[in-house]
Amino acid sequence: MGLLDLKAPSQAGTMTEATGQSSALDPGTPQWSVFGQLTSPVTHPWAIVGETILLPLIAVSLGLWLNPDDPLWVHASFPWAWFAPVVLALRYGPLTGIGGAAMLLLVWLALNLVHPAEFPKLFFLGGLILVMVIGEFSSLWLARARRAEAIQRYLDQRLEFLTHQYYLLRLSHDRLEQDLISRPMAMRDALGAMRNHIATEQMDSDSAGASALLRLLAQYCQLEVAALHYLVDERLQTTAIATLGNTSPLQADDPLIEHAMQTGHLCHIAQSLNQSEQSSRYLIAAPLNNLDGECFGLLLVEQMPFFSLQDETLQTINLLLGYYADSLSMHALAAQIRRKEPDCPPEFAFELQRLWHIRQSSQVSSVVVALEIQSRPGMPDVAQQIQRQKRALDENWLIQDVDRSILATLMPLSGQSAAEGYLSRLEMWAHQKSGQTLAELGIFGHILPLDTDPPLALLQRLNEIAHASAQTRPLRPHA
Template sequence: MKTHFFRPREVPELQIWAEVFIFTALALGLPVLFNTADPFWTQGGFSWPVLGPLLVALRYGFSKGFISILSLLIGQLLLVETDILTPQSDFNINAILGYVIVIMVTGEFRDVWDRTNQRQTIQLEYVTERLEVFTRQYHLISSSHDRLEQVLAGHTLSLRESLQAVRESIGQLEERCLDKAAQSILNLFVEYGTLEKAGIYKVENNIIVDPPLAAIGKMNTVSMSDPLVSAMFAENELVSVKDVKASLGVSQYHIAIPITDISDTVYGVILVEKVQFFALKNTTLTLLAVMAGHIGDLLRHEITNPVMQANEAPYFIKQVKRANKEAKRYKIPSHLLKITATNINPESRQLMKYLSEARRGLDIYLYNNEKQTLLLLMPLADELEKTGFIARLNSWSKGRTGKNLTDLGIVIEQQIALPINNDDLKRLVAFHD
């Protein structure tokens, strides 16, 4: 139940004046009724009638208290002057002046307290409002963060995982051409790039062919003059709204991803009109760019067998060039090894067979069975992973044959960390000879 007693600022003005009149009237009338001989209470040590104006001053401040004490004094004088009262004692002027001063000080104290209270109330309301805003924003961010953690917990943005998924998805297609593979490709990008509105288009002579081959959401008409599209064709690489080269105008896209082969021919493009905000991180953009490059190679070349024979060397060289390009552009480590069996015997053949069986998911081999020579491309492998791979070979050899690689006549002739310059890259063509 609400009461106005503890909130005087909310009391209606009429009620305030009514209370002033009632307290003043009680202070004037009660002494007359109960102490007719000394209605001013000058003989009792304390003038109790002043208690009424004192309560008014404490509740409503200086002005109302001052009016109340003046009204009380005037009322008492009128009662005396009209002979209604015949008190045995006269007014004590000093006491009366003292009571007036007490009432004034009391009223002023109340006014100062009220102003301080109002100021603190306003500050409290402001702090409370800011706290509510902060709390709402905190819960919004917290829920978004929880959702992001759930998404990332169920799907780690792993480059190795995404490339393996690309190989599996493309390898299962009956017809490996962009028109037939469009929906499968777009599904991969939606999964790993958290795209919300995107389309995959065919490109002919550097012109995007509308409508899209596959789309998530309704795509707008493609404009070749869009700054993001122009920047993509100029660079032949992924361009996002974060890139300086795409900031020359307002684009309707967030990301433009070209699908190219190793010769940098653009024959497809993925245009993204809407993407979740956290997908514009550099790690995610790199993942999408590398995925597009590998998809381009897989669609342009029928060979997907990761263990190749000598006659498949041209495709192996293309894969080396792709890894070299990614090492230069995106700082993705890769290694190239040349392993040769100087003494061809059952044990060396057994080791070469083990190499094929123990191949890592993304590794690509070029194997010459007659010469017992193996070229091994290790994408996404840093120096530590390469060293660990060689150590595992030695451990396996020791465990199975009792000999290390040197004893078996197995020599690692080349250990090349990508990227390398173009001249060294050209000499790789002769590796399989």
């Protein structure tokens, strides 16, 4: 494959598929029409106040034009003026609808200030009840929509993460088949080592994880001279956090760097030759984007073998950078928990923090099921067997003690019924395997909801279960 046959990462379908980057047709970034922008609710408070004032005034203005003697349609067959408060209640809830009704009341008082008339009690009472009922209906469905959107965003992130893992696994398998003799270390081992660097080192002061990433890129993508620059306050740092080979000082106004920063996608020298007359000193400029699209930095490649610059290599670079950026996000979000509980796995801490944010924003609960497993002869691997019973989205943390183990299973977006179903499934598994119940096997379940207590308080309760003595702790077997 020739150098000039390469497609831009933003245009190549395989690159978008492999890296999970959203395109212009991605449903997560809808292309709103003009009508859609007009009908979608606004979020700025002053815009809501403006609508609350303007819509009733527009309704009254139409009434003055069409029915000057009765602009509020008080004596008409249908109260057309109440459409304005009803629309406001549907869009924003009962309070805004009541504000629109108050505007109609003020207009009626203003119109009848000179010639007082009998106040239309039933007209305003019926309209106010209608607005409150519609506003309550709107509030209910807005809350449901926000909850569904939060769950959908979470599931989309998990799906994209699993897509990254799938392509990395496939790529690792292919590379292992081709280069097992020359490269005895598999990509999975290298990725695990890199994640351990990120989980154990402070990235603000140590470049161990970034150096591990560059070594991995040199091994699998044949990079010879490259540098990794972090992005701080949307500005590219001139000092590289990690380098490979004899790199040159950063040239921030390079056209390839500017194109990569503008598009947010990997760019290579073929694009610079096709789209710009200016020459670039770099061969590849690739941003470090995590699952949320946040950019952490930029990888700049100055030298690599000519025949290595192909679609497969670009996909590998994109995938490894995405994995590294996701690990940085995981480390940052899980840092608060891991400072208190250093033995907690990064994936468990990261998922716990993210589900706690979802609970606070959308009132969607999750639950942790803690299984207390007594150490008994002839059952050395019962915890590992139970770990294989978890669902695809669950995360496990095995806490080892002298006389027993605690297996904590984090069940995202699940409540009490899901936890009890999980324990019932384990009860059936234990009966099929040994003919005994969980209690007879020395396994006791504790359900810890991630509801009102923050993650650190939940982990404190988990530690109390793990380190409590048999005489003082109340065991609650699941029958």
